[in-house]
Amino acid sequence: MAPQESPRRKHRDRDRDCEQHRERRRRNSDIPKRSRHQPVSSESSSQALSADSLAKLNLINQQERTGAQEVTPKKTRRKRQPEIVNEKVVVERSRRQHKRKKRRVVSGALLEEGKSQKLKGLRGGYVSDGGSDNARKKKRLWLLIGIVLVILVIIIVVAVVVSNIKKGSSNKASAVSTSDSGAPSNSNLNGVSESSVPASAKGTDLDPFSWFDTTDFNVTYTAETTGDLPIMGLNSTWDDSKAANENVPAIATAWGSYATRPARGVNLGGWFSLEPFITPSLFTAGTVDEWTLTTALGSNAKSTLEKHYATFVSEQTFIDIANAGLDHVRIPFSYWAIVTYPGDPYVFRVSWRYLLRGIEWARKHGLRINLDPHGIPGSQNGWNHSGRLGAIGWLNGKDGALNGQRALDMHDRLSKFFSQPRYKNIITFYGLANEPKMTALEEEAVLDWTSSAYTLVRKNGITANVVFGDGFMGLENWKGKLTGMEGLVLDVHQYVIFNSGQIGYNHAKKVDYACSGWTEQTQISMNVATGFGPTIFAEWSQADTDCAPNLNNVGAGTRWEGNYNVGDAATAVTKPGCPTKNSDCSCKSANAPSSSYSAAYKQFLQMFAEAQMTSFEEGWGWFYWTWKTEAATQWSYQLGLAAGILPAKAYARQYNCTPNAPNFSGIPETY
Incomplete structure (x- = not known):
């Protein structure tokens, strides 16, 4: 299991975050509030942010609320309005937040158990806080690669099976097709119902299902x-x-x-x-x-x-x-x-x-x-x-x-x-x-x-x-x-x-x-x-x-x-x-x-x-x-x-009784 964080550190970090939060509110108390989904108009204050800056701010606010944990579902979380700050504040806040998070080390156990869904992009033992999108892309990529490999394996297996079937058919004249048990495959019985053989003929020489070999036989029952x-x-x-x-x-x-x-x-x-x-x-x-x-x-x-x-x-x-x-x-x-x-x-x-x-x-x-x-x-x-x-x-x-x-x-x-x-x-x-x-x-x-x-x-x-x-x-x-x-x-x-x-x-x-x-x-x-x-x-x-x-x-x-x-x-x-x-x-x-x-x-x-x-x-x-x-x-x-003691073709012989046979003197007469 992953090691537990100490209670003392938890309280210290929480107190520090609260003090920083109150300081920001005092500096920006005169900035008007807006809805989290409301776009910034061109007529807004000179301190209004660009869309990119606003997105960064929302991300930082969300991370502060969640402490880099899973975001609480909407139905159980109190809604908070995002603060509007200038770009300089956003950059400074992001720098401090990154520095604080970089100190968190991902344990080997956490990685092995697959519990670091938010802690992707490991570099030298530290986790980058901006790697979640890349991780999802990598995950999808590996999933796609896995699917492609499975399909390739299936194609290869099917090709081998078809090849063996064709090879077996081409060799039919030279050898009886056999099963793993060594008995003939009797594949011509496939599709023939055993019920077509009357009870009186079961197990007799008229019952093809009792035959050791059915190769080249007509297996349709007849009396x-x-x-x-x-x-x-x-x-x-x-x-x-x-x-x-x-x-x-x-x-x-x-x-x-x-x-x-x-x-x-x-x-x-x-x-x-x-x-x-x-x-x-x-x-x-x-x-x-x-x-x-x-x-x-x-x-x-x-x-x-x-x-x-x-x-x-x-x-x-x-x-x-x-x-x-x-x-x-x-x-x-x-x-x-x-x-x-x-x-x-x-x-x-x-x-x-x-x-x-x-x-x-x-x-x-x-x-x-x-x-x-x-x-x-x-x-x-x-x-x-x-x-x-x-x-x-x-x-x-x-x-x-x-x-x-x-x-x-x-x-x-x-x-x-x-x-x-x-x-x-x-x-x-x-x-x-x-x-x-x-x-x-x-x-x-x-x-x-x-x-x-x-x-x-x-x-x-x-x-x-x-x-x-x-x-x-x-x-x-x-x-x-x-x-x-x-x-x-x-x-x-x-x-x-x-x-x-x-x-x-x-x-x-x-x-x-x-x-x-x-x-x-x-x-x-x-x-x-x-x-x-x-x-x-x-x-x-x-x-x-x-x-x-x-x-x-x-x-x-x-x-x-x-x-x-x-x-x-x-x-x-x-x-x-x-x-x-x-x-x-x-x-x-x-x-x-x-x-x-x-x-x-x-x-x-x-x-x-x-x-x-x-x-x-x-x-x-x-x-x-x-x-x-x-x-x-x-x-x-x-x-x-x-x-090599018979003619290769019976009609093409080397010897036809002329001339007379030699005396075979070099062959023992005892065998």
């Missing part, structure tokens, strides 16, 4: 179905005018013959049909397939897998595939995308809408589709990518016939849905069952089922080529089988690493075999006199070992190191299978990051890949397995491009 499958999420229009690259026709234009213009494609494995070697981060201890994974996840299975569906593949994936010179995409999916059965732990129908969105993204970038049912009711091969590792329950065992019919029912619904006009141009290959293990199944049962499935989908309007698996029977053994079915195409998967004899080929032999052996097999299969006829190669890779973690099933070991065992003594490998056939065979080296690859090894990997492309184009084309993995470079087209 409409085609083939008893929901169209929810589909936009009503589509555009088939895009071509993947300048070497192939737009989707709206017929492809022509695949025998003369083979497909160049890639799989999207591990997206809807999970495999531990593709996405090991999803699999915890004790989980070996999607059955055990969803069982372990329990109530968290839906949220976990939907996030995977929404993020593992994006629109940018299809952009990158097209930019790599590819023109087709094979999309594996499993039966639980459309139906589940009692006892199934699988996540029901969530992947369905992501499959449909993926097809639309492919369309947008000119890529044609190969639909691939990778998991069939009961499992068609007992391998983990079918959904459940173990026994084959499709066309085999006590529920074999039941699961065979369930698989036909699945195709009844799928074929009705995909025979809609919007899919006529883009779906060019329609698969029936991936890799049925005909070496363990009754051949006639598989052939009968394949014939029934073909007839069914054609009846329901599928005009695309219908694909069936070779069943690992050997290409020569398909001569004369399943004849008379127009557009039926044999699907062959070629790998050297899953064959105990071929995995031991050295690097030069692997390239030579890809050029000669697989070219010969392709030609045999394509000729109806020696094989089935139309043949595609829908899976292959450039891996030269089976060392990728979990590739042979979780914990199964490898043929390369000689510790492969899946519980079947007939298939177990107990000796190293690498070219040196000894303990030097190393999966540690084989699984090293691509940054450690030598120039010679990179040359081999690219030549091996391009040799296979060349051979498979003797048939109806090829689909690399797969586009994306979390770590296995030699199984990922995406990682292979980044590592």
